[in-house]
Amino acid sequence: MKNTVTPDFKHIGGKLLIWYGKNARDLPFRQTKDPYKIWICEIVFQQTRISQGLGHYTNFTERFPDVKTLAEADENEVLLYWKGLGYYSRAINVHKAAQQIMNDYDGIFPGEYEEILKLKGVGKYTAAAVSSICFNGKIPAVDGNFYRVLSRVFADDFDVSSSRAFNYFSDLAHLILPDNVGDFNQAMMDLGSEVCKPKNPLCGECPLNQDCIAFLTNKIYNFPVKTKKVKAEGLELKYYFVHRNGEFLIQQRKDDFIWKKLFEFPPQISDELLPFIKSVKTVHHKLTHKNLSIEIYNVEVDSEEAWNNFIAENDYMISDYESSHQKSFPKPLENYIGNYHTAYRIL
Ligand code: SF4
Numbered sequence: 001m002k003n004t005v006t007p008d009f010k011h012i013g014g015k016l017l018i019w020y021g022k023n024a025r026d027l028p029f030r031q032t033k034d035p036y037k038i039w040i041c042e043i044v045f046q047q048t049r050i051s052q053g054l055g056h057y058t059n060f061t062e063r064f065p066d067v068k069t070l071a072e073a074d075e076n077e078v079l080l081y082w083k084g085l086g087y088y089s090r091a092i093n094v095h096k097a098a099q100q101i102m103n104d105y106d107g108i109f110p111g112e113y114e115e116i117l118k119l120k121g122v123g124k125y126t127a128a129a130v131s132s133i134c135f136n137g138k139i140p141a142v143d144g145n146f147y148r149v150l151s152r153v154f155a156d157d158f159d160v161s162s163s164r165a166f167n168y169f170s171d172l173a174h175l176i177l178p179d180n181v182g183d184f185n186q187a188m189m190d191l192g193s194e195v196c197k198p199k200n201p202l203c204g205e206c207p208l209n210q211d212c213i214a215f216l217t218n219k220i221y222n223f224p225v226k227t228k229k230v231k232a233e234g235l236e237l238k239y240y241f242v243h244r245n246g247e248f249l250i251q252q253r254k255d256d257f258i259w260k261k262l263f264e265f266p267p268q269i270s271d272e273l274l275p276f277i278k279s280v281k282t283v284h285h286k287l288t289h290k291n292l293s294i295e296i297y298n299v300e301v302d303s304e305e306a307w308n309n310f311i312a313e314n315d316y317m318i319s320d321y322e323s324s325h326q327k328s329f330p331k332p333l334e335n336y337i338g339n340y341h342t343a344y345r346i347l
Helices: 007-023 037-042 052-062 067-072 076-081 091-106 126-137 144-153 165-172 183-196 271-276 304-313 331-344
Strands: 231-246 247-252 277-287 289-302 319-321
Touching: 007 183, 037 052, 037 091, 037 126, 052 076, 067 091, 076 091, 126 183, 144 165, 144 183, 231 271, 231 304, 231 331, 271 277, 271 289, 271 304, 277 331, 289 331
Parallel strands: 231 289
Antiparallel strands: 231 247, 247 319, 277 289
């Protein structure tokens, strides 16, 4: 830790709280201390911008207003209500965690940081956020906002891509932590996304501009320091859109790799169906650490016998355009179904 950081910096947390008192964003989950709602909100907004995820958050919590309702829901319905948010493993995890709360905690949301951390899919950031906002816990919810704000305020060149960054910035945050850690965590979230933005931070409006070493020394863009870039890995996939008379074949993914539990088209076909391939389209799609290249073959089966044989040999389900809305597909396949429907109006 740099010796520029001294207990004097405690006043920074206080300044942030005063600023938050006047500038907190008026968001629906700010009106509650219900740990269930705060937990869902933290998971929903982990990889989704607030403006994009707000409607989904509201729909999800209206349909599943408490732990019990979520725990008792069918997994496919939970996935359906997660539609549009992506990263579906988060939906599977919140469903499992709700069941965990019913089974291990008699349906009462645990209040201790260590217990919250035991819930499926909950990491240190989410556990700290829920425990501080709802149970007066004293742990900073350190995320990318903390890294950016703290490294600029202290002009600290600790590498945020290092595996030790989380512990390092947690220690740094403790030095400025006020008593009200729940509000402090939310203030850092707002400051990081509204003021101390990665590009063009609004330093003139920032409550910390008289303390921020990077600003005072005109070195804002030197921080945060990030040396490692995660290189996206290329991945090729192949699907067959096997259809006949407005119906097409699907299955639910079982493997843990990507898109677990979502629906997909058959990844292979029998030799008997090869003559029915009409065209192929290549779709490119980015996931966090993967660049996907997906070939989708349009297999228009005009033989009832071949269609029946293929269904009999495999375990595929039959869907149509309307019923596909009741299931969650990976975005590229959902788009394919939509485009096909628009182009041909036969599904
Ligand atoms: S003064 Fe600028 S760089 Fe420093 S914390 Fe505020 S917004 Fe960020």
